[in-house]
Amino acid sequence: MSGAHEPAGAVSGAHEPAGAARAVVAVVGPTATGKSDLGLELALRLGGEVVNADAMQLYRGMDVGTAKLRPHERRGVPHHQLDVLDVGEDASVAAYQRHARTDLADLAARGARAVVVGGSGLYLRALLDHMEFQPVDEQVRAELEREAAERGPGLLHDELARLDPVAAARIDRANTRRVVRALEVVRITGRPYSASLPEHVYEVPAVQIGLDCARPVLDERIERRVARMWDEGLVAEVAVLAGRMGRTARRAVGYAEVLRMLDGELDEDAARAAVTVGTRRLARRQMGWFGRDPRVHWLDAADPDLVDRALELVAAADAGRLAEPTYVRRTLGS
């Protein structure tokens, strides 16, 4: 964590040493809004490199369905945290946090600007904000999952209420996934879990640029994106990976539905419709996640001068004259 930006007034000749206190640039927002392209362009203009913050683009081989920029499309800009996981592995935010922060440190040391690009809210927060994850114990977790399956999630929630009332109050009874994790932490650390997310405290100073898009337009883009994925061979891609996909990868939008199709559960039209619906739902949730963060500076994804606007924001941030809580509530939903 480096210090705050210098009050910029004084600097005219005084170049700061490479890598000092230049905020990381983060391009966030819902899927299908052009994050990858903008990120690439910014990296090019700023002499930077891209750090992926998209949980599913971590996976090797999941290219078409995650709309991953292919190597030949990257215009020579190095990309980090792409293709670092086998589809059989579970992703892990904590591991991501470690690795991506190492990337950030490396880039800073080389004086290269980091451009973080991604739509996974939790991953972005883990990378940029102050967040510490508790340890994990697969065996304890498996045990808890079995209990949940056998005795129902309600009883586990009761247990959590006894051991950690604060966490229990925050986690919904039916949310097995989170109840299990909370109990897992309590069991292995002997301390309460009681986690909550609302603080927005940068561990890594950043300018977050959000891509905003009116819903009708976004829905149309999503429709087109799904059509393109089909044309580019999503079904074949999934077929190749199908046997090896672990529980994280196989739940990704586009993959889950095609897997059901390959199992004969859905016909092709139904699968494709389900992918569209799923992508739309994903986009809505992403809007919620980022729209709530008061630090995001929103730009219209359709703005012809998008890149220049984004560069202005970066320049303002570098100069220390970016109004801190520029909370421009997204216009989504018009």
Added chain:
RNA sequence: GGCCAGAUAGCUCAGUUGGUAGAGCGUUCGACUGAAAAUCGAAAGGUCCGCGGUUCGAACCCGCGUCUGGCCA
């Protein structure tokens, strides 16, 4: 033309001796600390095809009409 089966939320459909309606999905809003493109919560939304009739009371029973699907001509 005749016979049969349907018509209930944006969509697919439940609705059990007649007591003015529900689910799943979608939509909107929300939560989120090692699976997060996950997991979960809440809300909005209905002239029960139309018109008559029977009844204290009809989504439900009866008649007519309209539309849809199927079968027979």
